Amino acid sequence: MMDAVRTKWMGLLIPIISILLAFLAGAVIMVLSGNNPITGYAALVSGIFGTPYDFGETLQRMTPLIFSGLAVAFAFRAGLLNIGVEGQLIVGWFTAVIAGIVVDLPTLIHIPFAIAAGALAGALWGAVPGFLKARFEVHEVIVTIMMNYIAMHVTNSLIRTYFLESGQRTAIVNESASLESTFLSELTNFSRLHWGFFIAAAACVVMWFILWKMKRGFELRSVGYNKNASMYAGMSVKGNIVLSMTISGAFAGAGGAMVGLGTYGYANILPAFTNIGFDGIAVALLGASTSIGIFLAAFLFGGLQQGANMMQATAGVSPELVEIVIALIIFFVASGYVIRWAIDRIASRKGEK
């Protein structure tokens, strides 16, 4: 019975221990660099929860992270490493914004239309590596990395040549396509929190539903675990590879739409990657590729990014430290095996006594 309880909590215990260890290591680094870790972390926490504004910004930051986390996790469930979430997100952002600018529709139609346009662009961007993998066995990691660069440069050049409005960006999307919410913004002391947060939460439910309730999800997971057995059971391995990359890309593209229609209201020429897509890998890893896990992990990473500002402002800790903590969390989660082993050790030692 001990064992049953142990396995059940292990999945939760490892991320939590990883996070604690990472914060502990962060504290050591703060001490070594001459800062007080207590004031440092106090600043971090108040940077997340301190004011309604900070909290609103945290939720705003976590919105696209949820999507990029879901995108990585969805492909991962089918046994694929989608490193191209970044690119899929960029094309989704761009396409959603353009759909928000060039057409005029009633709000209730325009918003879904613009989000769908973004998701579709991301889906196409994800389908290409999926197809190349299924048809020619080209490794998806290589193709998706290349497509990240293509995404960034192509959208940049499209903005530059066709849609440049002021400075480095496009026009603002029509009111009817905007996810901005005066209500949410006022509620949170004029943060940039927008309706997209709720859409992201709904997306978590969507992924859970597809993977665990739908026939397709059963097949996707099966292919992810064992291609031979899936083929034996009459599933289309190639079809499912393409499908999983397509849906993964759609999640990423929708995440881009949140940024474009909600946070900024425009698309701009990107000097570098947004990193939201790459952070999605960490979010999915920490969240163990589950919907709830991703939601919580996105909150953590969004909060860390937001709280980093306050750390610098009030405690004088450089924001790079937060990045180190994030990196350490990833490191410790990735070495979860070692932690599991250590827990087992301690538990069995206790059992004997």
Add this chain to the structure above:
Amino acid sequence: MDYVIEMNNIRKEFPGIVANDNITLQVKQGEIHALLGENGAGKSTLMNVLFGLYQPERGEIKVRGEQVEINDPNKANDLGIGMVHQHFMLVQNFTVTENIILGSEPTRRGAVNLKKAEKDVQEISDRYGLRVDPKAKIEDISVGMQQRVEILKTLYRGAEILIFDEPTASLTPQEIKELINIMHNLINEGKSIILITHKLKEILQVCDRCTVIRRGQGIGTVDVEGATESSLAEMMVGREVNFSVEKTPASPKDVVLDVQDLVVEDARKYDIVDHLNLQVRAGEIVGLAGVDGNGQTELIEALTGLRPVKSGKISISGSETSKYKPRKVTEAGVGHIPQDRHKHGLVLDFTIGENILLQTYYQKPFSNKGILNYNKMYEKAKELIEEYDVRTPHEKTPARSLSGGNQQKAIIAREIDRSPDLLIAAQPTRGLDVGAIEFIHSKLVEERDKGRAVLLVSLELDEVLNVSDKIAVIYEGKIVEVVEADQTDEQELGLLMAGGQKEAGEATT
């Protein structure tokens, strides 16, 4: 000190199940000690405890009279205990030597000394008659050879006590003979062996003593001398076991499977199935006998849509299926018990229930408009788990944590329950205990009597002879002879399988 190994009153629990409950095993120096028990009785678990992979909740372990605590396999190695697992743990694109030294590389000034290692490996190989090429790549060598590499690995690390977990389950009869020779060599060199096997003949042939466990309980230890197959079986199952298959003469009807002039290529583009003709009728069991590697695997894969047909024709119940994908073949009325259960048969990370529904999840009532009804799925799974006596704590237990034999029973339940027109059973009883084998064989006969066609592919002649009505002998990709099962014997089959001709005198009878 009499015993090299003493495991006293061992208890090991898993979530929802007591795998070992108060088991005692005592192994004498220089003996081959059999460990016998039904599928899921707890044999592998007990050996994993001895090898330091699991920690027991209770009980003590003594090695050469000294009480020890074995917390990990390295400790087991240090104590001279080596284990050859049922599923090998070799790196496919490494050479034999690289695999053997992995983790204990001999170094000279920090660099791995491969030359010396190769020499050492060669030396051990020669001493025990393992005939292993130290420079060969794992992916290029046979299953039997891979197993000998595993044996070598334990010897290289200085093992004095060797544990074999079902070593003969995946071997050909020839390879089994070689393995038995090797075991004798090991004993002559002063080693001790613990052998897990479901084949009672092997126990009688090579073992000195035998410990029996049943559902996690130790039943006792007996001397093999004086024991018989049925006495061992009874001790293990707790009732009398019927070794011969009970069946009435077959009454074959229409042709269900019709294979004409079939050519199939293997991975190296060689015509491994070479203009093969074969028919199986409704209401009969046709056994396919042959030495491993004569095209059986590729034939089955072609029949089930897993491998493309180069030329020729396959028809099932009158419709041509040569170009069908696996799903369409299944829907044409084919059930397939695959020979490699971990490769094709199971998604190990799915629950056992999901695995039982692997062929039917997309049909009503399990799936409706793309949505799965998990309640219905698990209801069905539960039914089959009971009917086929799959021993698992729960239908939602991951397939990975079932014992090998119970995994196999789940596959068989899935494939037979649909009562397909044509059932292709490849090594269906591999890794099953005698009681389960009896049950599966009677199921196959039951299907036959329902008017289904059964193609039984097995490397074990006993099984082919006992269960089949007709026996088709495959040699170099062709069916060289079809004989009535009750008019032939092991000797004649052996001759045919080696490419010999049927004697003229017998052919007329």
